[in-house]
Amino acid sequence: MRLIPHVLALGADGLPEARMGDVFDPNTGEVQAQVPLAGAEVLERAVEAALAAQPGWAATNPQRRARVLFAFKALVEREMEPLARLLSSEHGKTLADARGDIQRGLEVVEFACGIPHLQKGEYTPGAGPGIDVYSMRVPVGIGAGITPFNFPAMIPMWMFAVALACGNAFILKPSERDPSVPVRLAELMLEAGAPPGILQVVHGGPEMVNAILDHPAIAAVSFVGSSDIAQHVYARGTAAGKRVQAMGGAKNHGIVLPDADMDQVVNDLVGAAFGSAGERCMALPVVVPVGEATAEELRRRLVPRIEALKVGRSDDPSADYGPVVTAAHRERIMGWIAKGVEEGAELVVDGRGLVLQGHEKGFFIGPSLFDHVTPDMASYREEIFGPVLQMVRARDFEEALALPSRHQYGNGVALYTRNGHAAREFAQRVNVGMVGINVPIPVPVAYHTFGGWKRSAFGDHNQHGPEGVRFWTRVKTVTQRWPDGAADGHNAFVIPTMA
Numbered sequence: 001m002r003l004i005p006h007v008l009a010l011g012a013d014g015l016p017e018a019r020m021g022d023v024f025d026p027n028t029g030e031v032q033a034q035v036p037l038a039g040a041e042v043l044e045r046a047v048e049a050a051l052a053a054q055p056g057w058a059a060t061n062p063q064r065r066a067r068v069l070f071a072f073k074a075l076v077e078r079e080m081e082p083l084a085r086l087l088s089s090e091h092g093k094t095l096a097d098a099r100g101d102i103q104r105g106l107e108v109v110e111f112a113c114g115i116p117h118l119q120k121g122e123y124t125p126g127a128g129p130g131i132d133v134y135s136m137r138v139p140v141g142i143g144a145g146i147t148p149f150n151f152p153a154m155i156p157m158w159m160f161a162v163a164l165a166c167g168n169a170f171i172l173k174p175s176e177r178d179p180s181v182p183v184r185l186a187e188l189m190l191e192a193g194a195p196p197g198i199l200q201v202v203h204g205g206p207e208m209v210n211a212i213l214d215h216p217a218i219a220a221v222s223f224v225g226s227s228d229i230a231q232h233v234y235a236r237g238t239a240a241g242k243r244v245q246a247m248g249g250a251k252n253h254g255i256v257l258p259d260a261d262m263d264q265v266v267n268d269l270v271g272a273a274f275g276s277a278g279e280r281c282m283a284l285p286v287v288v289p290v291g292e293a294t295a296e297e298l299r300r301r302l303v304p305r306i307e308a309l310k311v312g313r314s315d316d317p318s319a320d321y322g323p324v325v326t327a328a329h330r331e332r333i334m335g336w337i338a339k340g341v342e343e344g345a346e347l348v349v350d351g352r353g354l355v356l357q358g359h360e361k362g363f364f365i366g367p368s369l370f371d372h373v374t375p376d377m378a379s380y381r382e383e384i385f386g387p388v389l390q391m392v393r394a395r396d397f398e399e400a401l402a403l404p405s406r407h408q409y410g411n412g413v414a415l416y417t418r419n420g421h422a423a424r425e426f427a428q429r430v431n432v433g434m435v436g437i438n439v440p441i442p443v444p445v446a447y448h449t450f451g452g453w454k455r456s457a458f459g460d461h462n463q464h465g466p467e468g469v470r471f472w473t474r475v476k477t478v479t480q481r482w483p484d485g486a487a488d489g490h491n492a493f494v495i496p497t498m499a
Contacts, residue, residue: 009049026092029361053197090178105157250411333386411452
């Protein structure tokens with residue numbers, strides 16, 4: 001049985017034995033590896049190494065830090081195929097999707113390579129008589145990341161690339177469901193020239209999460225996961241005096257106006273709702289056609305496209321999507337489908353009966369489509385996180401605008417229209433953090449910033465882009481004067497001003 005290790009600069013010798021967790025192959029349902037579910041002792045070992053390594057790394061000039069990231073990027077590109085296969089084998093997403101997972105993370109690495117420019121401060125000469133004022137952005141010290149199963153390459157790189165570029169040490173706790181790729185990324189960072197202790201990986205469950213949130217030497221924590229846990233992470237981390245960004249769940253809506261290009265809408269919906277088996281926080285699980293005619297046409301076009309989707313092994317190049325990550329998650333999705341039926345929604349396409357021949361123990365579930373879903377249904381209010389698309393019909397633009405604006409989650413939303421005025425009005429008024437206009441999954445490019453509103457995000461800073469640099473640094477402002485030797489002999493008992 002393969003054992004997935006921690007990546008600790010001081011090694012794991014002498015640490016107490018940890019309870020082990022199973023890592024499954026979602027295609028077969030079989031256990032393929034085990035991961036230690038450790039706690040505070042392992043974290044303490046990682047913090048000790050980080051404290052020793054971080055001052056020297058912060059003192060390294062930013063151009064040299066950027067060179068390590070450039071080298072890391074080249075190594076990941078060299079290892080793209082084995083990394084994608086490893087990711088696919090533990091998560092269940094197709095190889096093409098796994099490559100995309102890695103590539104989107106690398107785009108943030110590319111952004112972070114610009115740190116010599118991004119970390120510059122401000123300077124004002126002559127702010128007063130012989131006085132200059134300047135500011136500098138300094139690293140917070142030790143950062144930590146707690147990452148989810150659904151993007152085991154992209155989200156860790158979103159976090160540690162910017163944190164390391166800014167001069168911090170970083171401790172990563174990946175999901176215990178698919179931890180092998182984060183471990184390999186840390187190994188490649190060491191190969192790229194990062195000092196030991198600058199990027200470490202620890203494994204564990206709730207005990208490890210709480211140890212990270214409580215440790216006094218960890219200054220900042222970035223989290224992505226469900227909203228309930230995000231709220232816990234934010235509350236406990238900030239109570240311990242940490243800077244915290246905690247990204248939670250989502251229920252993204254796709255609004256379809258009557259003038260939309262229906263061919264594009266159907267193509268985009270099928271990919272955005274069912275790609276990666278719907279296990280994306282930026283998936284599009286709710287479609288809102290405006291007007292009955294729009295709804296009927298959309299339903300007529302969607303049903304055959306959904307029924308034609310191919311669910312297969314994650315390494316099958318002809319599969320549209322693969323299995324979900326665990327048997328428990330598949331059961332949870334099926335429970336939400338049953339709940340939707342119980343609540344009175346019309347189940348137009350039922351994916352619960354799918355069995356893949358030869359892989360009867362795999363974690364497969366077919367695509368499902370609900371129609372006549374209403375906002376009072378629990379299956380609409382909560383995140384299903386699976387291959388389930390729900391149709392909520394709206395009478396007019398205002399009703400459609402209100403649905404995502406009033407929802408507890410505010411991660412992303414998409415609007416389909418040919419009307420520029422309607423698009424502008426929607427983008428300005430909708431109460432959601434990320435908006436797509438004729439774009440189904442509006443994940444911003446790496447040099448902008450990612451983050452939702454309401455229960456989709458806790459904290460004041462978003463991920464990557466300029467917001468990421470601000471999160472992983474603190475501002476120090478210096479006011480300086482160099483006397484010319486002609487002191488006036490007076491004591492200063494009042495606050496200095498520029499008058």
